[in-house]
Amino acid sequence: MSLLIKGRATGNTLVELPQGALEYVGFSAYRLAPGEQLPVSAGTQELCLVLLSGRVTISGVEPGKGAFSWEDIGDRNSVFEDKSPFAAYLPPGSQARVLALSDVQIAVCAAPGSATAGLAARLITPPSMKRSVRGKGANTRYVCDILPDTEPAHSLLVVEVRTPSGHSSSYPPHKHDTDDLPHQSFLEETYYHRINPPQGFVFQRVYTDDRSLDQAMAVENSDLVVVPKGYHPVSVPYGYESYYLNVMAGPKRVWQFHNDPQHSWLMDL
Template sequence: MSRLKVKPNGSHGRVTHVTPESAGWTYVGFELHRLKPGETVSAQTGDRETCLVFVTGKGEATAGGQSLGELGQRMSPFEGKPWSVYLPESSAWSVTATTDLELAICTAPGLGGGLPVRVIRPDELGQEVRGKGSNTRHVTNILPETEPADSLLVVEVITPAGNTSSYPPHKHDQDDLPRETYLEETYYHRLNPPQGFGFQRVYTDDRSLDEAMAIEDGDVVLVPKGYHPCATCHGYDLYYLNVMAGPKRSWKFHNAAEHEWLLKG
């Protein structure tokens, strides 16, 4: 199996655990918890900021010594927008599931910005359609660079069955503003129906990194550098949750030159 693909470890509790150390990089951390009603997950953010994304289900949340109430709404990542919570560094938080709950924990270094805890409601989230034809996908911006955070960028994408996504291939692995920014990235994949599969390729111009992976429901793909397009097969919609972070909180990317013709006309 590719070193860039992280399979879920079971179906209950903390099923995915990616740290900067395990990924071999500097910035992005990602966890996925699957809880039954009444179960609780809690943590301290320490020197990292955190975005909790209620991928599916509902839970009672507390953070920074305050109750945030019951958050969450959708029971499938393919239906509607998510609820999320932003947590600055040095924050204690907990979530107790009130239904079956799938909670993503997205982290990156805090920079002492002193931002407050805040709930990110579905009705606050911008959505856009990117691409056309068989490259159409639907994007929900959870924590874009236009919203306050120290390091984190978080976004959801739904790619209809048979379509490509993160395509034409692009990369963001150079700290070279204003042309490009260095951002590590994780892709948390879900398929609908869940027995489906898709594909993702991560590669560099010189092919010193070139890995193609079959992706199944619950897989996480690590993108330390290079281009990273993906595609889903006929009959199966693809959802992914992206977490990005780097030395500068800006998403500037470079398209693969040989495929830029796809953007014309």
């Protein structure tokens, strides 16, 4: 199975993870023109809608709690702006509608939910998101925690990362594919990539210690990379900058990773 899912140049769907490709993580991203609507149904899953760019109104109904509506939200025109996004958490059983008030790109992140957890639908605003700088030198990147494990959810973890021109990211290579807490957690993951300028590309490799999985990919704008297990570094060529939206989920909602021992010496530089 190829771990690279190509983005679509036309139509409302930018990219979509095929049904059943992963056990815990679901993902799709959409483009909407002004006035277009996107229906969203959580079913047995919990969802995090991430407004990548543009302005929308999100309205809907959640089980046992009635209607919700968040009017005219969104204030960035590109994922490469130095701004956090607006996002919305929807528990299982929720039904919602996204109405585009401008040209819009929006991601729908999904994972197993719990109908008994008592989690309510909520708007996640930019000021509530932790922003940080990770790495140093040509390993520096800029992180925004949209739905970290310190915020309420049953399975979902969502984070976005901007990586400057000529830098590496998700590096040194790390993995989280073993249920061995407190040392490492098992989390599947997807990477939704954007490139600036959009004709560029980045490189991503997904590999395991025994190389039973080892795929190196040239990733273009709006492509999706699937990480069922293994290490998964990203390299950005000179002249282009990278954005990716990560969705993670697994049996325990804890992000605890393990660096590749062959490259852990890089942490001492």
